[in-house]
Amino acid sequence: MRYTTKTEYGLVCLLYMAKKMPDYVVTIKEIVQTENFSESYIEKIFQTLRGANIVTSHKGKNGGYALTRQPSEITLKVVIEALEGHTFDVYCEPETREGIVCNHFCMCGVRPIWTRTKQMLDQLYDSITLATLAGSESEVRQKVLVA
Protein backbone atom coordinates (compact mmCIF):
# COMPACT_ATOMS: atom_id res chain seq x y z
CA MET A 1 0.00 0.00 0.00
CA ARG A 2 1.35 3.37 -0.98
CA TYR A 3 0.34 6.71 -2.39
CA THR A 4 0.61 7.21 -6.12
CA THR A 5 3.34 9.21 -7.82
CA LYS A 6 0.87 12.07 -8.23
CA THR A 7 1.03 12.67 -4.50
CA GLU A 8 4.77 12.03 -4.39
CA TYR A 9 5.57 14.44 -7.24
CA GLY A 10 2.98 16.95 -6.10
CA LEU A 11 4.49 17.17 -2.66
CA VAL A 12 8.00 17.55 -4.05
CA CYS A 13 6.79 20.45 -6.20
CA LEU A 14 4.89 22.14 -3.39
CA LEU A 15 7.87 21.76 -1.09
CA TYR A 16 10.03 23.37 -3.76
CA MET A 17 7.64 26.32 -3.85
CA ALA A 18 7.38 26.54 -0.09
CA LYS A 19 11.12 26.96 0.20
CA LYS A 20 11.05 29.98 -2.13
CA MET A 21 9.90 33.38 -1.02
CA PRO A 22 6.19 33.76 -0.40
CA ASP A 23 4.28 34.64 -3.59
CA TYR A 24 7.08 33.24 -5.68
CA VAL A 25 5.77 32.33 -9.11
CA VAL A 26 7.16 29.11 -10.45
CA THR A 27 6.77 27.75 -13.97
CA ILE A 28 6.33 24.11 -14.88
CA LYS A 29 9.53 24.33 -16.94
CA GLU A 30 11.59 25.53 -14.01
CA ILE A 31 10.34 22.87 -11.65
CA VAL A 32 10.69 20.12 -14.22
CA GLN A 33 14.29 21.08 -14.89
CA THR A 34 15.12 21.16 -11.20
CA GLU A 35 13.41 17.95 -10.20
CA ASN A 36 13.71 16.07 -13.49
CA PHE A 37 10.03 15.22 -13.77
CA SER A 38 7.89 14.77 -16.89
CA GLU A 39 6.49 18.10 -18.04
CA SER A 40 3.03 16.98 -19.16
CA TYR A 41 2.50 14.95 -16.06
CA ILE A 42 3.44 17.77 -13.70
CA GLU A 43 1.15 20.06 -15.66
CA LYS A 44 -1.74 17.73 -14.91
CA ILE A 45 -0.82 17.59 -11.26
CA PHE A 46 -0.82 21.38 -11.04
CA GLN A 47 -4.26 21.47 -12.62
CA THR A 48 -5.49 19.27 -9.79
CA LEU A 49 -3.77 21.44 -7.21
CA ARG A 50 -5.35 24.52 -8.73
CA GLY A 51 -8.76 22.87 -8.62
CA ALA A 52 -8.25 22.25 -4.92
CA ASN A 53 -7.26 25.88 -4.43
CA ILE A 54 -3.79 25.00 -3.21
CA VAL A 55 -2.09 26.98 -5.97
CA THR A 56 -3.22 29.83 -8.21
CA SER A 57 -2.15 30.17 -11.80
CA HIS A 58 -1.36 33.01 -14.11
CA LYS A 59 -1.49 32.42 -17.84
CA GLY A 60 0.65 33.89 -20.59
CA LYS A 61 4.16 35.26 -20.61
CA ASN A 62 5.73 35.47 -17.17
CA GLY A 63 2.90 33.29 -15.95
CA GLY A 64 3.16 30.37 -13.60
CA TYR A 65 1.92 29.04 -10.30
CA ALA A 66 2.01 30.32 -6.73
CA LEU A 67 0.80 28.99 -3.40
CA THR A 68 -2.56 30.42 -2.39
CA ARG A 69 -1.49 30.76 1.23
CA GLN A 70 1.46 30.49 3.56
CA PRO A 71 3.27 27.12 3.62
CA SER A 72 2.40 26.91 7.31
CA GLU A 73 -1.27 26.91 6.36
CA ILE A 74 -1.14 24.12 3.84
CA THR A 75 -1.45 20.76 5.55
CA LEU A 76 -0.42 17.43 4.12
CA LYS A 77 -3.96 16.21 4.58
CA VAL A 78 -5.31 18.82 2.18
CA VAL A 79 -2.65 18.03 -0.40
CA ILE A 80 -3.05 14.26 -0.19
CA GLU A 81 -6.83 14.49 -0.36
CA ALA A 82 -6.57 16.73 -3.42
CA LEU A 83 -4.21 14.44 -5.30
CA GLU A 84 -5.26 11.05 -3.99
CA GLY A 85 -8.94 11.49 -3.18
CA HIS A 86 -8.47 10.42 0.43
CA THR A 87 -5.74 9.66 2.93
CA PHE A 88 -7.10 6.15 3.41
CA ASP A 89 -10.00 4.36 1.82
CA VAL A 90 -12.06 2.65 4.50
CA TYR A 91 -13.62 0.87 1.53
CA CYS A 92 -16.69 -0.61 3.12
CA GLU A 93 -17.93 2.64 4.56
CA PRO A 94 -21.50 2.75 3.27
CA GLU A 95 -21.61 6.52 2.97
CA THR A 96 -18.63 6.60 0.61
CA ARG A 97 -19.94 4.08 -1.90
CA GLU A 98 -23.60 4.61 -2.33
CA GLY A 99 -25.57 1.91 -4.00
CA ILE A 100 -23.11 -0.79 -3.14
CA VAL A 101 -24.38 -3.33 -0.68
CA CYS A 102 -21.54 -4.48 1.49
CA ASN A 103 -21.79 -8.18 2.22
CA HIS A 104 -18.88 -8.62 4.50
CA PHE A 105 -17.34 -5.48 5.75
CA CYS A 106 -19.69 -2.92 7.13
CA MET A 107 -20.72 -4.75 10.24
CA CYS A 108 -17.84 -7.15 10.55
CA GLY A 109 -15.03 -7.11 13.04
CA VAL A 110 -12.49 -5.98 10.47
CA ARG A 111 -13.91 -2.59 9.66
CA PRO A 112 -12.92 -0.84 12.92
CA ILE A 113 -9.27 -1.40 11.97
CA TRP A 114 -9.67 0.63 8.82
CA THR A 115 -11.63 3.34 10.58
CA ARG A 116 -8.89 3.61 13.16
CA THR A 117 -6.22 3.62 10.44
CA LYS A 118 -7.85 6.51 8.63
CA GLN A 119 -8.25 8.35 11.92
CA MET A 120 -4.55 8.04 12.71
CA LEU A 121 -3.39 9.07 9.24
CA ASP A 122 -5.76 12.04 9.13
CA GLN A 123 -4.49 13.22 12.47
CA LEU A 124 -0.86 12.82 11.42
CA TYR A 125 -1.25 14.60 8.10
CA ASP A 126 -3.29 17.37 9.65
CA SER A 127 -0.42 18.16 11.99
CA ILE A 128 2.18 18.51 9.23
CA THR A 129 2.35 21.51 6.92
CA LEU A 130 4.60 22.41 4.02
CA ALA A 131 6.42 24.72 6.42
CA THR A 132 7.11 21.83 8.77
CA LEU A 133 8.66 19.89 5.95
CA ALA A 134 10.59 22.80 4.51
CA GLY A 135 11.91 23.68 7.93
CA SER A 136 13.06 20.24 8.93
CA GLU A 137 14.52 19.31 5.60
CA SER A 138 18.13 20.28 6.12
CA GLU A 139 18.18 18.53 9.46
CA VAL A 140 16.49 15.46 8.06
CA ARG A 141 18.87 15.41 5.12
CA GLN A 142 21.81 15.33 7.49
CA LYS A 143 20.35 12.50 9.52
CA VAL A 144 19.79 10.41 6.44
CA LEU A 145 23.24 11.10 5.10
CA VAL A 146 24.90 10.17 8.36
CA ALA A 147 22.92 6.97 8.79
Added chain:
Amino acid sequence: MRYTTKTEYGLVCLLYMAKKMPDYVVTIKEIVQTENFSESYIEKIFQTLRGANIVTSHKGKNGGYALTRQPSEITLKVVIEALEGHTFDVYCEPETREGIVCNHFCMCGVRPIWTRTKQMLDQLYDSITLATLAGSESEVRQKVLVA
Protein backbone atom coordinates in the same frame (compact mmCIF):
# COMPACT_ATOMS: atom_id res chain seq x y z
CA MET B 1 -4.95 4.20 -0.75
CA ARG B 2 -6.24 0.99 0.68
CA TYR B 3 -5.34 -2.62 1.25
CA THR B 4 -6.39 -5.17 -1.35
CA THR B 5 -9.25 -7.59 -0.97
CA LYS B 6 -6.73 -10.31 -0.19
CA THR B 7 -6.05 -8.65 3.13
CA GLU B 8 -9.70 -7.83 3.66
CA TYR B 9 -10.93 -11.36 2.96
CA GLY B 10 -7.98 -12.95 4.73
CA LEU B 11 -8.73 -11.05 7.90
CA VAL B 12 -12.40 -11.93 7.77
CA CYS B 13 -11.46 -15.62 7.46
CA LEU B 14 -8.91 -15.50 10.25
CA LEU B 15 -11.35 -13.70 12.49
CA TYR B 16 -13.90 -16.39 11.77
CA MET B 17 -11.38 -19.02 12.86
CA ALA B 18 -10.33 -17.04 15.92
CA LYS B 19 -13.88 -17.01 17.18
CA LYS B 20 -14.07 -20.81 17.05
CA MET B 21 -12.48 -23.05 19.63
CA PRO B 22 -8.69 -23.23 19.55
CA ASP B 23 -7.45 -25.90 17.14
CA TYR B 24 -10.72 -25.76 15.27
CA VAL B 25 -10.22 -27.08 11.76
CA VAL B 26 -12.10 -25.13 9.15
CA THR B 27 -12.57 -26.05 5.50
CA ILE B 28 -12.62 -23.63 2.60
CA LYS B 29 -16.14 -24.77 1.78
CA GLU B 30 -17.43 -23.96 5.23
CA ILE B 31 -15.91 -20.50 5.31
CA VAL B 32 -16.99 -19.70 1.78
CA GLN B 33 -20.58 -20.64 2.57
CA THR B 34 -20.60 -18.55 5.72
CA GLU B 35 -18.94 -15.45 4.29
CA ASN B 36 -20.08 -15.78 0.70
CA PHE B 37 -16.61 -15.47 -0.83
CA SER B 38 -15.23 -17.03 -3.99
CA GLU B 39 -13.88 -20.50 -3.30
CA SER B 40 -10.82 -20.46 -5.56
CA TYR B 41 -9.78 -17.06 -4.38
CA ILE B 42 -10.01 -17.95 -0.71
CA GLU B 43 -8.03 -21.10 -1.44
CA LYS B 44 -5.22 -18.95 -2.80
CA ILE B 45 -5.34 -16.67 0.19
CA PHE B 46 -5.04 -19.64 2.54
CA GLN B 47 -2.01 -20.85 0.61
CA THR B 48 -0.37 -17.52 1.31
CA LEU B 49 -1.33 -17.70 4.98
CA ARG B 50 0.09 -21.17 5.19
CA GLY B 51 3.33 -19.99 3.60
CA ALA B 52 3.57 -17.34 6.30
CA ASN B 53 2.96 -19.95 8.96
CA ILE B 54 -0.21 -18.29 10.16
CA VAL B 55 -2.30 -21.40 9.48
CA THR B 56 -1.46 -25.07 9.10
CA SER B 57 -3.23 -27.33 6.69
CA HIS B 58 -4.23 -30.93 6.65
CA LYS B 59 -4.92 -32.60 3.34
CA GLY B 60 -7.44 -35.25 2.47
CA LYS B 61 -10.78 -36.19 3.94
CA ASN B 62 -11.59 -34.31 7.14
CA GLY B 63 -8.76 -31.98 6.25
CA GLY B 64 -8.76 -28.22 6.52
CA TYR B 65 -6.97 -25.32 8.09
CA ALA B 66 -6.21 -24.31 11.67
CA LEU B 67 -4.44 -21.39 13.29
CA THR B 68 -0.83 -22.18 14.18
CA ARG B 69 -1.09 -20.33 17.49
CA GLN B 70 -3.50 -18.57 19.80
CA PRO B 71 -5.49 -15.68 18.30
CA SER B 72 -3.88 -13.45 20.92
CA GLU B 73 -0.51 -14.24 19.39
CA ILE B 74 -1.36 -13.38 15.82
CA THR B 75 -0.96 -9.68 15.18
CA LEU B 76 -2.48 -7.72 12.37
CA LYS B 77 0.98 -6.69 11.28
CA VAL B 78 1.97 -10.27 10.60
CA VAL B 79 -1.22 -10.94 8.66
CA ILE B 80 -1.05 -7.76 6.58
CA GLU B 81 2.61 -8.31 5.77
CA ALA B 82 1.87 -11.86 4.69
CA LEU B 83 -0.99 -10.92 2.40
CA GLU B 84 0.08 -7.47 1.27
CA GLY B 85 3.86 -7.61 1.38
CA HIS B 86 4.11 -4.64 3.72
CA THR B 87 1.92 -2.41 5.85
CA PHE B 88 3.12 0.65 3.95
CA ASP B 89 5.49 1.00 1.05
CA VAL B 90 7.97 3.79 1.76
CA TYR B 91 8.73 3.42 -1.94
CA CYS B 92 11.99 5.31 -2.16
CA GLU B 93 13.68 3.41 0.61
CA PRO B 94 16.93 2.35 -1.04
CA GLU B 95 17.26 -0.87 0.91
CA THR B 96 13.89 -2.17 -0.28
CA ARG B 97 14.47 -1.62 -3.99
CA GLU B 98 18.03 -2.51 -4.77
CA GLY B 99 19.42 -1.41 -8.06
CA ILE B 100 16.97 1.45 -8.44
CA VAL B 101 18.52 4.87 -8.25
CA CYS B 102 16.09 7.23 -6.64
CA ASN B 103 16.25 10.65 -8.25
CA HIS B 104 13.84 12.52 -6.10
CA PHE B 105 12.79 10.78 -3.00
CA CYS B 106 15.52 9.31 -0.90
CA MET B 107 17.09 12.49 0.36
CA CYS B 108 14.22 14.85 -0.21
CA GLY B 109 11.98 16.45 2.35
CA VAL B 110 9.05 14.23 1.49
CA ARG B 111 10.51 10.91 2.48
CA PRO B 112 10.34 11.40 6.27
CA ILE B 113 6.56 11.57 5.99
CA TRP B 114 6.40 8.08 4.57
CA THR B 115 8.88 6.74 7.09
CA ARG B 116 6.75 8.17 9.85
CA THR B 117 3.59 6.81 8.27
CA LYS B 118 4.99 3.29 8.15
CA GLN B 119 6.18 3.64 11.71
CA MET B 120 2.72 4.59 12.94
CA LEU B 121 0.94 1.85 11.02
CA ASP B 122 3.43 -0.79 12.13
CA GLN B 123 2.97 0.23 15.72
CA LEU B 124 -0.82 0.20 15.42
CA TYR B 125 -1.02 -3.18 13.73
CA ASP B 126 1.49 -4.68 16.11
CA SER B 127 -0.76 -3.80 19.01
CA ILE B 128 -3.85 -5.48 17.58
CA THR B 129 -4.30 -9.26 17.50
CA LEU B 130 -7.03 -11.51 16.22
CA ALA B 131 -8.14 -11.91 19.82
CA THR B 132 -8.54 -8.15 20.17
CA LEU B 133 -10.78 -8.09 17.14
CA ALA B 134 -12.76 -11.17 18.09
CA GLY B 135 -13.27 -9.81 21.58
CA SER B 136 -14.46 -6.38 20.60
CA GLU B 137 -16.63 -7.46 17.75
CA SER B 138 -19.99 -7.76 19.45
CA GLU B 139 -19.53 -4.42 21.10
CA VAL B 140 -18.41 -2.83 17.85
CA ARG B 141 -21.32 -4.37 16.01
CA GLN B 142 -23.72 -2.79 18.44
CA LYS B 143 -22.15 0.64 18.09
CA VAL B 144 -22.40 0.50 14.35
CA LEU B 145 -25.97 -0.67 14.38
CA VAL B 146 -27.03 2.06 16.74
CA ALA B 147 -25.27 4.81 14.79
Added chain:
DNA sequence: GCAATTCAGACCAACTTAGTCTGCTTTGAA
Protein backbone atom coordinates in the same frame (compact mmCIF):
# COMPACT_ATOMS: atom_id res chain seq x y z
C1' DG C 1 2.03 39.84 -33.40
C1' DC C 2 4.74 36.54 -31.36
C1' DA C 3 6.62 33.81 -27.88
C1' DA C 4 5.82 32.00 -23.45
C1' DT C 5 2.96 30.19 -20.64
C1' DT C 6 -1.24 27.66 -18.79
C1' DC C 7 -5.53 24.80 -19.99
C1' DA C 8 -8.36 20.93 -21.72
C1' DG C 9 -8.93 16.58 -22.80
C1' DA C 10 -8.30 12.50 -25.67
C1' DC C 11 -5.37 8.74 -25.81
C1' DC C 12 -2.46 4.72 -24.46
C1' DA C 13 0.88 1.02 -22.81
C1' DA C 14 2.02 -1.40 -18.86
C1' DC C 15 0.84 -3.06 -14.60
C1' DT C 16 -2.15 -4.67 -10.88
C1' DT C 17 -6.18 -6.68 -9.08
C1' DA C 18 -9.41 -9.96 -8.35
C1' DG C 19 -10.41 -13.41 -9.57
C1' DT C 20 -11.27 -18.33 -12.72
C1' DC C 21 -10.10 -22.77 -14.34
C1' DT C 22 -7.97 -27.25 -14.81
C1' DG C 23 -6.15 -30.87 -12.99
C1' DC C 24 -3.17 -33.02 -9.59
C1' DT C 25 -2.00 -35.02 -4.83
C1' DT C 26 -3.01 -36.57 -0.32
C1' DT C 27 -5.78 -38.66 3.05
C1' DG C 28 -9.54 -41.00 5.92
C1' DA C 29 -13.13 -43.91 6.02
C1' DA C 30 -16.24 -47.34 4.18
Added chain:
DNA sequence: TTCAAAGCAGACTAAGTTGGTCTGAATTGC
Protein backbone atom coordinates in the same frame (compact mmCIF):
# COMPACT_ATOMS: atom_id res chain seq x y z
C1' DT D 1 -8.77 -51.10 -1.92
C1' DT D 2 -11.38 -47.73 -3.54
C1' DC D 3 -13.30 -43.35 -3.62
C1' DA D 4 -14.70 -39.01 -2.35
C1' DA D 5 -13.30 -35.08 0.13
C1' DA D 6 -10.24 -32.12 0.93
C1' DG D 7 -5.90 -29.20 -0.13
C1' DC D 8 -2.12 -27.92 -3.76
C1' DA D 9 -0.10 -25.82 -7.93
C1' DG D 10 -0.03 -22.89 -11.38
C1' DA D 11 -1.51 -21.05 -15.85
C1' DC D 12 -4.74 -17.89 -17.44
C1' DT D 13 -7.71 -13.62 -17.91
C1' DA D 14 -10.95 -9.50 -17.86
C1' DA D 15 -11.35 -5.17 -15.90
C1' DG D 16 -9.51 -1.38 -13.71
C1' DT D 17 -5.67 1.75 -12.40
C1' DT D 18 -1.38 4.09 -13.04
C1' DG D 19 1.67 6.94 -15.07
C1' DG D 20 2.19 8.95 -18.29
C1' DT D 21 2.04 11.22 -23.75
C1' DC D 22 0.20 14.07 -27.33
C1' DT D 23 -2.31 17.65 -29.74
C1' DG D 24 -3.97 21.74 -29.86
C1' DA D 25 -6.04 25.19 -28.04
C1' DA D 26 -6.54 30.01 -24.98
C1' DT D 27 -4.34 33.75 -22.63
C1' DT D 28 -1.08 37.23 -21.72
C1' DG D 29 3.21 40.42 -21.63
C1' DC D 30 6.52 42.55 -24.24
